[in-house]
Each structure stands twice: as structure tokens, then as C-alpha cells.
Amino acid sequence: MGELIVYRSNALMTVRSRFDATRDVLMPANIAYPLGMVGMWHSSLPQVTLVPSTATDAQVWPSPSAVGTPIHDTSDDNCPINTGWSYVGGNHGYNVGNQIAVTNHGKTTADVGSRWTDGTRVFTLLAITNANSLLFGNPYVIVDGIAQGARVRPAAPLTHLSGATNRTTVPITGLTPDVQIRPATHTHVVSVELDGRALPDGRRTGQELRIRESYLIPSYQGMIDTAQANIGTPIATIMSRIPSLCRIDNLYRWSTDGLLISQTVTALSRFALNAGVTQCSALTVPSGGSRRQFMANVGVAGSLNWSTWAKLDTLTVLTDITPATLRDPLTPAASMTQWVVDSGGVQKWGIAVGLLPFDDGQPATRARHTTAKGWFVSSSLKKNYPQLVWGRTLEPNDSVTGTAYRRYLAPPSTATEIVVSTGTHDVVVIERVDPAAQTRMAAPELFHRRLVADGPTNLAVPDRVAVDGIPYAVPVSPGYGMWRAQPAPPAPPRVPGVTLGVGSYFLPLAGPTRTCTYTGAFQRLLLHPVYLAEPTPVDRACVEVTAAGTGVLRHGVYAHDPTTGRPALLGPIADFGTLAVTTAGIKESVLSTPVVLPGGWHWYALVWQGTGSTAPTVLAEAAGETALNIGTDRTAMSGDRYGYQVSGVTGVLGAITVGGVHQFPPPRVAYRRA
Incomplete structure (x- = not known):
């Protein structure tokens, strides 16, 4: 099956695509989960499920229970944001509510917005949940110009301060703290398209299903202040009056390659943002099975070594992937691969999840904004939370954008x-x-x-x-x-050798040759301009000695400074090391780590070092090919001129000071493509 099948009934959709040679994967989508948010769950398909490719439409829609194998619970994978003190958006509300059970409390809508105190703090009645339950919003504090809800519970029964009609004291014996306050979003707009066209109910086929949504999140300060200013009016009915914290724009894209999620958070008030674009619950494990997880660039974190197939089910602590746990501490963790294996270690199904290196997902950008937490894994749910930003303060109209991928993997897989x-x-x-x-x-x-x-x-x-x-x-x-x-333009024909495969040698300059004896060149670094049509990785560099001498030849590469037309002075791109010249023949430097020669101009550098008794002779090119700046004295135009020189270079290549032009033709150099 080279395309998607999408089944839709009102807000509920199931996306079907090929998983392997004999099975399809079914992924749920829901544009009204909950409170109007887009989610990856619906009751007819409570998990991502594998079904035989031969299964009929009637067998998989609306429910595949008779033929399906659940592999992944995604009911909580639509991603909220975090304000530093509460998750909100997605399927979350501010978690600073206190639910109090009071039998026949007698309060009505007329009391909504009233203020109550435990003797120390002020709590706001936000909702009459039912005849036996009340929801109070906690106080907020202002820290560095940012409002934060306080996760506190009343310390004593709540007595009336202002605004209520029914002023009876509220006992707190039936108190449940840290309850999410809903609704916490409004002005939800959503559209559904398959290959750019509106998707009606029924069965359709196509290449890409797109669901776009946007909504506003009110500020918590605004929620409390608005409730207090509008006594007797449920805030759910006046959400548009509440000052907004931010706007969320999400784009979900299902294709045969899995799911891409793009998220933009635009601040409308000043606040601190933690955001991850996506989150991923652990894969579903069949009886006797277990889960293994690998994370690129991550070493030991928490109780596990993530550079191997870490046994995820044994994770005992909430695990933060911080710079200290990374192999390259300047690049935050960006991906993970997770597999379910049976009791014998045989793969059953897998998933790859990560953040793409675009917008605020660029490694250097994330490194600035995720120093405290770039990724974390919960010990209870074994759930992965990549972080685009963590603790980044946004001013009004600032925005953060990232894109995440999710791809289900079929066995067998070694990589x-x-x-x-x-x-x-x-x-x-x-x-x-x-x-x-x-x-x-x-x-x-x-x-x-x-x-x-x-x-x-x-x-x-x-x-x-x-x-x-x-x-x-x-x-x-x-x-x-x-x-x-x-996209890469075709390589110009002047460097045909670099278009061949790994392990092949090429000449940066081809043509007639001559020999060059390095008389008078002892400890003089000779730099020759070289042009390559594109960046080229090489792992070997060769020079031919045609007549033996004493000492060694050291060679390497310097970058080109386009502002001066000369070699860059601060140091070489690479020092290839030394070549023995005591015998004739092709001499080769084998690089322990391949070096990428830059596209455009660079400078090949060679210096005779060691013992200066007898000058070696090397095979050289017969002609130069480029313009050369010769300084302010025209006399340097006389005779052969091939490049620049640096005197007194006795050891490894380093920073240089150009000391004029030289008359030594460029040695013939061959590179091996890495």
C-alpha cells in the first residue's frame, strides 16, 4: 500500500498505512479530544494497532479489536506547554485548583468569582462542580514580572471575604489539591485536509493527512482577576475576556512515513516557557516482553546507560538528560529509538522519535535554551519528553517553533x-x-x-x-x-575525480608534470592555491618523491581568506603529518580521522623539515592556474610565481605570517576519498 487510507466519522479518524510485508498500522486522530483539542486517541481505537494487510475496512473501522494487536498507547501524547509551574494546553489545565467535597454546600452560580481565605491566603471560587463539590483557584504571585500560580492547599476552613451570596464557611476535610482547572483554552480553530482538500466523512485514500489547529491559553492571573471582576458569571462563558498568555499553532501530518508534528508558541504576555513539541508514551509490551531504548549522544543518565540498548522497564528514577550526561555536551539529545522484545529478545515492534534541526530545534539554538533539561524520561510511565526549550523567558510577540517526528519500526532491524x-x-x-x-x-x-x-x-x-x-x-x-x-548542483567537470566512490584517489589538478628540487626551501612553508568544486572528505594524501633527500616533508591544508585572497592565518584545517624523503617513491599520509576539504579555494601547504643536508625532489605540476596577489612591489612579477611562503616552520603547522611569494611549482598531490 503506497498511500494512506483515512476513515473519518465527524471528529474521529483512523489513519491506515503499510507497516511491513504482511501488516498495516492504524493510528488514531481526534479533533475534539478533550475540550476541542487535537489528540492521538479515540475510544474506537484506544491504541496504535497492527492489523493484517488483508483486513477489510469493516474489520478495522470503527474498531479493529477482532483482528488488531495494540502496540502503543498515544492517549496522552498530544503535547501541552509548561509555564515552569504548570502544564497547560493540549489536554491539560492549570494544576493549581483545590477541589473540595462538601455535601449539600448550597452555593450557586451567583457565588462564582467570590473570594475566600484560610486566614493567610486568598482563594477564588471558580466553579460549582455539582451540588456536593466546589472548585477553588489558588492565589498567584508575581516573580520578576511573571505571574505564577501557587501550588498550595488551604490550611484552615475557608471563610468568606467578598462577593458571595452564600457565605457559609467551607470545610476542607474533603479537599483534593492540585486539580487541573478547565477549560484552560479557547478560540479553538481546526481544519482537516487530505492532499490539500477538505476531508469529508467516510473512507478516502491519499498521500498526506494534515490537521491544523490553533487556540489561545488565558493567563492564570487573568483567569483569577476576571473571575473576581465578574461575580456570578462562570469563566467558561467569558473566556475571550481573559487576557491571554499565548497562542498555540499545531500542525499534525500523517503520511506513509509516520507522523510529523510542528508547534509554534507565540507569547501574548511575558512568561517562562518549557516546550517539547511532542511527547511519547512507552510502547505496549505483550506478556513476557520488555522494552529497550537507545539515545544518540547520551551516556549514563539516571540508572541506565543509554548508549546501549538500555532496559527501559528497570528505570527507577525520573531521569534528566542534561549536558553532563552527553558525549558532546554542546548538543542536546535529539532522538531516541525504542523496541519491544519478547522473552527471547526478539524484536516485536519499535518507534523512532526526535526533534528536527530546524527553527528553534537547531542544535546550537537548543543548547542555549535547554541547559537545565534537554530531554527527560519518567520512571513511572517510562515516557519520553524531548524539550525544545526549558526555562526560556518570552516577551509578548516572541515565538518558539519546532518540528518532531514519530516513526513506527518493523522488525527485523539492526539499525x-x-x-x-x-x-x-x-x-x-x-x-x-x-x-x-x-x-x-x-x-x-x-x-x-x-x-x-x-x-x-x-x-x-x-x-x-x-x-x-x-x-x-x-x-x-x-x-x-x-x-x-x-539539493546539490552538478559538479563542474574540472574535478571529475571527486565524484567517484569512497576509497578512490583523485588529483585536484591534472596535467603535465615536472620535477622540483627543494633547494633553498628548508623550513619554508610553501602554500599553493587549490580549487575544489565541492566539500570533499579525504582520509589519505600522497606526494611522490622522485629523488631522495634528508629530513622529512610535512604537509597540510589552510583555509582561504576571501577578504585578502591569501591563506587564512590562524591555523590549518588539517596537519597531515610528515612524509619520509630518504627513499624515492609515492609517500602517503594516512589520516586517523578523515578531513573535509572545503569547497572552493583552499591552500595546500608543504615544508621541508628535520635535516636540511640534501634537498629532496618531488613530482610537481608544470603550470599554475590562478591569479596571485604579489604585493606592492612589481619586481615580484619576474620569474615563476606559484604561491605564498612562511619562513622558520620547524614543527607542526600552526598560525602563520605570510612572508611573500615563492617560485616552487605545486607538488602533485593525490587524495583518497573517505
């Missing part, structure tokens, strides 16, 4: 190898826990696209996708990485 497409961007995600020799990820849809790393990776991948995919190896586990796949 998470997925392409996540937003319609505008394509992202490659590779996560592999076990070591692997050279292997390859199929990605035919990305042929000839350029791969740009976004976040930490310990995998060497080519900078362009070949027709047979993306080669990579995991010499030491775990291996992981995330790359943006960008």
Missing part, C-alpha cells in the same frame, strides 16, 4: 535508518548500537543530494548520496548521526 521529510527539508537519521563493518543505507529518493551534518556524529558518510545509497561503518559502537539532505 534505525530513516529519511524524515517535512516537504521542504529532508533529514537522514542513522542510529546503530552494534559495531558494523562497511554497510549502506538505501536512500534512492536522495540520489545526488548533499549531506550536511546537523549535530554530533561518529559516522563517516560521504558528502553526497550515491545511486546505491549512503555507505557508513560503525567501528566502535554506538554509531549515530543526523544530516540534512540538500
Whole structure:
């Protein structure tokens, strides 16, 4: 099945797509869950469910219970925001209410908005829940210009202060604290489209289901103040009068590749925001099974080592993934892969979840705003909470935007190898826990696209996708990485060698050769301009010695400074090390870590060091190919001029001061593509 089947009945939808060769996955969607919010649950499909691909429409809609295998409870996965003191939005209300059971309390709507005290604090009657129950809103405090609800309970029976008709004291023996106050949103707008067209009830097929929603969250201060100013009026009927905290805009996109969720939070009052775009309950475990979870760039956190297949079910504490737990502390955790296995360790079903590196999800942006908490996992529910921001103060009209992916995985699988497409961007995600020799990820849809790393990776991948995919190896586990796949123009024909496969050698400059003896060049760093059509990873660099000498040749690469037309002075892109020159032949530097030679101009650098008794001779190019700044004295135009020089370079390559131009032709260099 190459497309979606969507079943709809009013607010309820089931999205069906292919899971593997014999099974389909059913995902619920609900545009009225609860209080008008979009959710990933409905009573006819309480969990994401696997069904045989042969199952008929009648067998799966409205309920697949007769043929389905539940794999994931997503009833609480639509994501609220957090204000630093309460979750709100989504299916949450401010959790600063006190519900008090009082048999036949006698209070009516006329008393709503009245003020009551326990002798210390003021509580506001927000709702007459029923004849035997009352809901009070807690006081708020202002901290650094931001209103915060106080999670406190009355310390004594509540006596009347003002506003009530029925002023009878309220006992607190039946008190339930920290109750969510609802409604906590209003002005909900939602639209549903399949491939850009409105989706009617019934069965339809298409490529992408989109559900857009927006709503306003009132400020808690505004809720309390408005209730007190409108005695006898239930706040649910005057929500639009309450000053707003923020606006939420969500876009849910279901396709055959899973679910993408984009969220924008726009502040309408000053407040502190914690937000994660998505959250993910743990997968459903069959009898005798268990759950395993891997997280890229994460080491030991809480009681588990997440760089292996951590036994999620043994998690004993709420676990924060902070910079101290990361292998690269400057890049917050961005993804996880989770599998359910049976008692024998055989995979049953899996899920990959993560934040994409766009908008405020860019690693550098998240690093600034999630220093306290970039991701956390609850010990009770074993639930994952990625964080886009944590504790970021927003001023009115500031906004935060992020996109998250959710992808169900079919066994057997030795690696998470997925392409996540937003319609505008394509992202490659590779996560592999076990070591692997050279292997390859199929990605035919990305042929000839350029791969740009976004976040930490310990995998060497080519900078362009070949027709047979993306080669990579995991010499030491775990291996992981995330790359943006960008459109790439065809490589100009002047550098045909760099378009070949990994392990092939190429010449940056091809043509006639000559020999060059380094007489007078001892400890003089000679820099030659080199042009490459595109960034190219290399792991070996070769020079041919045609006549032996003494000492060594050290070589490397400096960046190009376009403002001066000269080499960048602060230091090399790479120092390839030394080559022995005591015998003739092709000499090769093997790089322990591949280096990416930049696209455009760079400067190949070579210096004769060590013992300066006998100058070696190397194979060199017969001609230069580019313009060269020669300084303010025209006399330097006489004779051969090939590049710049630096005197007195005796050891490793470092910062330089250019000392003029030189007359040594560029050595012939061959690189091996990594």
C-alpha cells in the first residue's frame, strides 16, 4: 500500500498505512479530544494497532479489536506547554485548583468569582462542580514580572471575604489539591485536509493527512482577576475576556512515513516557557516482553546507560538528560529509538522519535535554551519528553517553533535508518548500537543530494548520496548521526575525480608534470592555491618523491581568506603529518580521522623539515592556474610565481605570517576519498 487510507466519522479518524510485508498500522486522530483539542486517541481505537494487510475496512473501522494487536498507547501524547509551574494546553489545565467535597454546600452560580481565605491566603471560587463539590483557584504571585500560580492547599476552613451570596464557611476535610482547572483554552480553530482538500466523512485514500489547529491559553492571573471582576458569571462563558498568555499553532501530518508534528508558541504576555513539541508514551509490551531504548549522544543518565540498548522497564528514577550526561555536551539529545522484545529478545515492534534541526530545534539554538533539561524520561510511565526549550523567558510577540517526528519500526532491524521529510527539508537519521563493518543505507529518493551534518556524529558518510545509497561503518559502537539532505548542483567537470566512490584517489589538478628540487626551501612553508568544486572528505594524501633527500616533508591544508585572497592565518584545517624523503617513491599520509576539504579555494601547504643536508625532489605540476596577489612591489612579477611562503616552520603547522611569494611549482598531490 503506497498511500494512506483515512476513515473519518465527524471528529474521529483512523489513519491506515503499510507497516511491513504482511501488516498495516492504524493510528488514531481526534479533533475534539478533550475540550476541542487535537489528540492521538479515540475510544474506537484506544491504541496504535497492527492489523493484517488483508483486513477489510469493516474489520478495522470503527474498531479493529477482532483482528488488531495494540502496540502503543498515544492517549496522552498530544503535547501541552509548561509555564515552569504548570502544564497547560493540549489536554491539560492549570494544576493549581483545590477541589473540595462538601455535601449539600448550597452555593450557586451567583457565588462564582467570590473570594475566600484560610486566614493567610486568598482563594477564588471558580466553579460549582455539582451540588456536593466546589472548585477553588489558588492565589498567584508575581516573580520578576511573571505571574505564577501557587501550588498550595488551604490550611484552615475557608471563610468568606467578598462577593458571595452564600457565605457559609467551607470545610476542607474533603479537599483534593492540585486539580487541573478547565477549560484552560479557547478560540479553538481546526481544519482537516487530505492532499490539500477538505476531508469529508467516510473512507478516502491519499498521500498526506494534515490537521491544523490553533487556540489561545488565558493567563492564570487573568483567569483569577476576571473571575473576581465578574461575580456570578462562570469563566467558561467569558473566556475571550481573559487576557491571554499565548497562542498555540499545531500542525499534525500523517503520511506513509509516520507522523510529523510542528508547534509554534507565540507569547501574548511575558512568561517562562518549557516546550517539547511532542511527547511519547512507552510502547505496549505483550506478556513476557520488555522494552529497550537507545539515545544518540547520551551516556549514563539516571540508572541506565543509554548508549546501549538500555532496559527501559528497570528505570527507577525520573531521569534528566542534561549536558553532563552527553558525549558532546554542546548538543542536546535529539532522538531516541525504542523496541519491544519478547522473552527471547526478539524484536516485536519499535518507534523512532526526535526533534528536527530546524527553527528553534537547531542544535546550537537548543543548547542555549535547554541547559537545565534537554530531554527527560519518567520512571513511572517510562515516557519520553524531548524539550525544545526549558526555562526560556518570552516577551509578548516572541515565538518558539519546532518540528518532531514519530516513526513506527518493523522488525527485523539492526539499525534505525530513516529519511524524515517535512516537504521542504529532508533529514537522514542513522542510529546503530552494534559495531558494523562497511554497510549502506538505501536512500534512492536522495540520489545526488548533499549531506550536511546537523549535530554530533561518529559516522563517516560521504558528502553526497550515491545511486546505491549512503555507505557508513560503525567501528566502535554506538554509531549515530543526523544530516540534512540538500539539493546539490552538478559538479563542474574540472574535478571529475571527486565524484567517484569512497576509497578512490583523485588529483585536484591534472596535467603535465615536472620535477622540483627543494633547494633553498628548508623550513619554508610553501602554500599553493587549490580549487575544489565541492566539500570533499579525504582520509589519505600522497606526494611522490622522485629523488631522495634528508629530513622529512610535512604537509597540510589552510583555509582561504576571501577578504585578502591569501591563506587564512590562524591555523590549518588539517596537519597531515610528515612524509619520509630518504627513499624515492609515492609517500602517503594516512589520516586517523578523515578531513573535509572545503569547497572552493583552499591552500595546500608543504615544508621541508628535520635535516636540511640534501634537498629532496618531488613530482610537481608544470603550470599554475590562478591569479596571485604579489604585493606592492612589481619586481615580484619576474620569474615563476606559484604561491605564498612562511619562513622558520620547524614543527607542526600552526598560525602563520605570510612572508611573500615563492617560485616552487605545486607538488602533485593525490587524495583518497573517505
